[in-house]
Amino acid sequence: MKLDLRKLLLPVVTACALMASSSLVQAETVFHRGNGTEPETINPHKSTGVTEANIEADLFEGLTSYGVNGELIPGAAESWEISDDGLVYTFKLRQNAKWSNGDPVTAADFVFGLQDAVNPATAADYAPILDVIVNAAAIRNEEEKDLSKLGVAALDDHTLQITLATPTPYFLGLLRHNISYPVHKATVEKFGDDWTKPGNMVSNGAYMLSEWTPQASLTYVKNPHYWGAADVKVDKVVMYPTEDLAEELKSFKAGELHVTYDVPSEQIPSLEKEYPDEFKNTPYLGTYYYVINLTREPLGAQPDLRKALSLAVNREILTEKITQGGEAPAYSWVPPMTDYTQAFVSFKDMPQADRTAMAKELLAKHGYGPDNPLKIELLYNTSENHKKIAVAVQSMWKQIGVEATLRNEEWKVYLETRDGKQFDVARAAWIADYDDPSNFLDMFLSNAGERNDAGYNNKTYDELFQKTTVETDPATRMKLFNEMEQAFLNDDPMIPIYHYTSQHMVSKKVAGWEYNILDFHLARYISITE
Amino acid sequence: MLNYFIRRLLGAIPTLFTIIAVSFMLVHAAPGGPFDKERKVPASVEAKLIEKYHLDEPLPQQFARYIGDLMQGDFGPSFKYPDRSVSELIAAGFPTSLLLGSCAISLALLLGVFLGIWAALRQNSWIDYLCVGSAMLGIAIPNYVFAPLMTLVFGLLLGWLPVNGWGEPRHMVLPILALAIPQVAAITRLTRASMLEVLGSNFVRTARAKGLPEAVTLTRHAIRAAMLPVVSYLGPAVAYVVTGSVIIEEIFRIPGIGRYFVLGAINRDYTMVLGVTVVFGALIILCNLIADLCYGLLDPKVRYD
Numbered sequence: 001m002k003l004d005l006r007k008l009l010l011p012v013v014t015a016c017a018l019m020a021s022s023s024l025v026q027a028e029t030v031f032h033r034g035n036g037t038e039p040e041t042i043n044p045h046k047s048t049g050v051t052e053a054n055i056e057a058d059l060f061e062g063l064t065s066y067g068v069n070g071e072l073i074p075g076a077a078e079s080w081e082i083s084d085d086g087l088v089y090t091f092k093l094r095q096n097a098k099w100s101n102g103d104p105v106t107a108a109d110f111v112f113g114l115q116d117a118v119n120p121a122t123a124a125d126y127a128p129i130l131d132v133i134v135n136a137a138a139i140r141n142e143e144e145k146d147l148s149k150l151g152v153a154a155l156d157d158h159t160l161q162i163t164l165a166t167p168t169p170y171f172l173g174l175l176r177h178n179i180s181y182p183v184h185k186a187t188v189e190k191f192g193d194d195w196t197k198p199g200n201m202v203s204n205g206a207y208m209l210s211e212w213t214p215q216a217s218l219t220y221v222k223n224p225h226y227w228g229a230a231d232v233k234v235d236k237v238v239m240y241p242t243e244d245l246a247e248e249l250k251s252f253k254a255g256e257l258h259v260t261y262d263v264p265s266e267q268i269p270s271l272e273k274e275y276p277d278e279f280k281n282t283p284y285l286g287t288y289y290y291v292i293n294l295t296r297e298p299l300g301a302q303p304d305l306r307k308a309l310s311l312a313v314n315r316e317i318l319t320e321k322i323t324q325g326g327e328a329p330a331y332s333w334v335p336p337m338t339d340y341t342q343a344f345v346s347f348k349d350m351p352q353a354d355r356t357a358m359a360k361e362l363l364a365k366h367g368y369g370p371d372n373p374l375k376i377e378l379l380y381n382t383s384e385n386h387k388k389i390a391v392a393v394q395s396m397w398k399q400i401g402v403e404a405t406l407r408n409e410e411w412k413v414y415l416e417t418r419d420g421k422q423f424d425v426a427r428a429a430w431i432a433d434y435d436d437p438s439n440f441l442d443m444f445l446s447n448a449g450e451r452n453d454a455g456y457n458n459k460t461y462d463e464l465f466q467k468t469t470v471e472t473d474p475a476t477r478m479k480l481f482n483e484m485e486q487a488f489l490n491d492d493p494m495i496p497i498y499h500y501t502s503q504h505m506v507s508k509k510v511a512g513w514e515y516n517i518l519d520f521h522l523a524r525y526i527s528i529t530e
Numbered sequence: 531m532l533n534y535f536i537r538r539l540l541g542a543i544p545t546l547f548t549i550i551a552v553s554f555m556l557v558h559a560a561p562g563g564p565f566d567k568e569r570k571v572p573a574s575v576e577a578k579l580i581e582k583y584h585l586d587e588p589l590p591q592q593f594a595r596y597i598g599d600l601m602q603g604d605f606g607p608s609f610k611y612p613d614r615s616v617s618e619l620i621a622a623g624f625p626t627s628l629l630l631g632s633c634a635i636s637l638a639l640l641l642g643v644f645l646g647i648w649a650a651l652r653q654n655s656w657i658d659y660l661c662v663g664s665a666m667l668g669i670a671i672p673n674y675v676f677a678p679l680m681t682l683v684f685g686l687l688l689g690w691l692p693v694n695g696w697g698e699p700r701h702m703v704l705p706i707l708a709l710a711i712p713q714v715a716a717i718t719r720l721t722r723a724s725m726l727e728v729l730g731s732n733f734v735r736t737a738r739a740k741g742l743p744e745a746v747t748l749t750r751h752a753i754r755a756a757m758l759p760v761v762s763y764l765g766p767a768v769a770y771v772v773t774g775s776v777i778i779e780e781i782f783r784i785p786g787i788g789r790y791f792v793l794g795a796i797n798r799d800y801t802m803v804l805g806v807t808v809v810f811g812a813l814i815i816l817c818n819l820i821a822d823l824c825y826g827l828l829d830p831k832v833r834y835d
Binding site: 120 | 686
């Protein structure tokens with residue numbers, strides 16, 4: 001029998017070749033990220049929450065975008081020019097920007113996107129932040145029926161012009177908010193409300209939707225048509241709704257998650273010790289506060305009483321002993337923002353004993369004291385953390401002769417009570433939508449409606465705000481905001497308690513997760529080493 | 531028996547209707563609405579939404595509309611999740627809840643009945659004390675304590691099973707155990723008590739007196755009769771396990787519909803609460819009916835007429 005060596009060797013050679021080639025083909029890189037709750041909607045014009053915004057920022061891209069450190073960078077637009085009066089913005093779109101189905105991203109897409117955002121039929125919660133664009137408010141309020149009257153025009157396929165009603169120095173920042181993302185006209189028209197479903201959705205960001213199982217996970221994969229696809233390292237991102245923080249942390253420890261949405265606050269001290277590299281605790285643009293109802297007596301008419309309440313609250317104790325999440329004690333309404341100086345509060349550096357003494361004096365001036373306590377009601381929504389803080393504040397107030405009764409209500413009931421101004425003092429919180437003080441200060445304008453929970457009405461404050469809307473010099477504008485906040489805090493319509501921090505566990509395998517104040521971390525910057 | 535079955539099904543219609551009507555009134559009576567949020571929805575937007583979801587109509591008209599849609603199998607749009615309809619969300623989650631619930635209840639039934647009988651046959655022995663003792667423990671330790679303990683031990687410390695998630699069989703082990711344990715405990719106690727009672731009854735004495743082997747006495751007479759209270763317990767228990775796994779779903783991140791029930795109520799997602807209530811109501815009615823039918827198979831005294 002003649003032995004054919006070639007025949008014998010062939011399978012061996014083939015097998016070797018196959019093994020070699022398969023080791024050359026890189027395994028798919030998957031990023032597993034905890035993302036809080038089940039997204040309500042991933043239609044960028046309708047969503048309102050952080051969970052949704054995290055997903056949409058990977059699926060879509062506005063004219064401007066987020067850098068790895070949160071800085072404002074060109075997005076779908078590669079450059080822009082702003083007219084001298086600050087009213088006309090002309091954007092040059094990237095020639096190579098494409099939708100996930102390969103269609104080019106054109107100026108017309110942005111015209112359609114912004115029209116859809118302010119269209120009353122869309123009923124977008126966030127549409128009012130676009131009111132700075134010519135006719136946006138009129139269209140939103142159905143005073144103007146013609147959508148094409150919106151101050152957004154496509155000069156050619158890749159040139160877009162946006163005209164503003166007032167110079168708005170933070171306008172470029174609004175363009176990276178999800179309300180300003182473009183949507184794919186043909187897809188929206190074809191599928192109606194179903195366009196956000198996997199299989200239907202066409203998006204222009206670094207990723208495209210692949211699967212969405214409610215309450216289990218939402219998955220998106222790299223968009224091969226994205227203009228910057230060459231630099232995108234993670235092939236697939238899986239976002240998990242992780243409502244139970246203790247379990248989320250266990251998943252992280254077991255290696256099932258690369259990044260957590262949050263951490264359980266009671267575990268922070270031990271995490272700081274055991275996971276110094278993975279535990280990230282960074283400032284965040286939010287304030288937790290107690291708002292005082294100015295439309296009710298006796299607090300409404302007596303600034304002294306409000307000041308006394310504020311003086312008696314020991315923020316350091318609250319953050320160190322009660323919340324323990326590394327929050328920063330707050331004395332001002334606006335959290336520390338880029339280029340902004342927080343308003344100065346006179347008692348900030350006083351020892352607590354002196355503050356308490358001063359509070360007692362102020363109360364005594366109006367006849368209140370241990371024998372005749374000031375009786376008020378403190379409203380908060382049912383939650384263990386809010387309760388802990390309320391109980392602590394109640395005892396702090398007791399020391400100065402204030403008798404506070406606590407009233408907790410389930411979330412929706414609480415909102416109704418608060419908006420109906422049926423309270424003396426109520427817990428509240430606000431997280432910024434964009435990095436600009438106006439985001440906080442416009443809440444207390446006399447015409448802000450129900451958003452103005454304090455019922456604050458100060459003419460000087462309103463006038464200062466008007467000035468900021470036409471001021472084009474950024475530094476002067478910030479100074480005006482500082483003046484506004486100072487006037488506001490001098491009236492004590494609220495007791496700021498702490499500024500939020502954002503907390504995540506980030507695996508050592510993850511690179512590209514950098515600190516940024518808005519806490520936006522785009523997957524296109526992430527890389528994972530196994 | 532067929533007559534009885536049909537009669538019961540027809541009887542279920544007014545029951546279900548009452549459940550829907552009462553739930554409808556209750557959810558609409560709760561203060562606050564689906565569009566109340568921390569960030570106040572602009573008035574014009576709220577008006578649009580109210581119009582879109584027909585919340586501007588008088589309640590009776592809304593109710594009639596809801597019932598009309600329901601007849602056609604449409605649970606309406608979700609207020610909280612505008613991308614999806616309630617029918618879609620329930621259709622996506624219900625099979626998961628059903629699978630999880632039926633596995634848990636089957637396990638509980640097997641284990642519970644076995645332990646209960648064993649304990650009854652060895653009354654006042656150490657086996658009995660062990661079974662009763664652990665049953666007490668199973669009832670006393672709530673789900674939300676037991677489940678995180680299991681994820682800690684089996685998921686994190688030993689690393690045998692995933693901490694949470696859904697999709698593969700290994701994901702199912704811990705949640706099924708967590709759901710089954712309180713049921714095992716309840717069924718053990720029930721079985722033991724009723725078995726003891728049956729063992730002391732006249733017909734078992736008669737069976738023994740006529741010289742039947744003990745095994746036959748037990749399987750053909752005693753156990754069959756002892757199962758009656760367990761069956762009547764199982765009806766609501768199946769429904770409870772399938773629907774009542776809110777905590778388990780959250781801890782193990784399981785995409786079932788138990789969570790929609792609670793979240794829907796908190797969010798004032800009217801259509802969602804009603805949709806889940808209808809499904810749960812129908813399930814409970816069905817389980818009770820099946821339990822009643824099983825009675826006839828077990829108890830010769832029961833007649834359906």
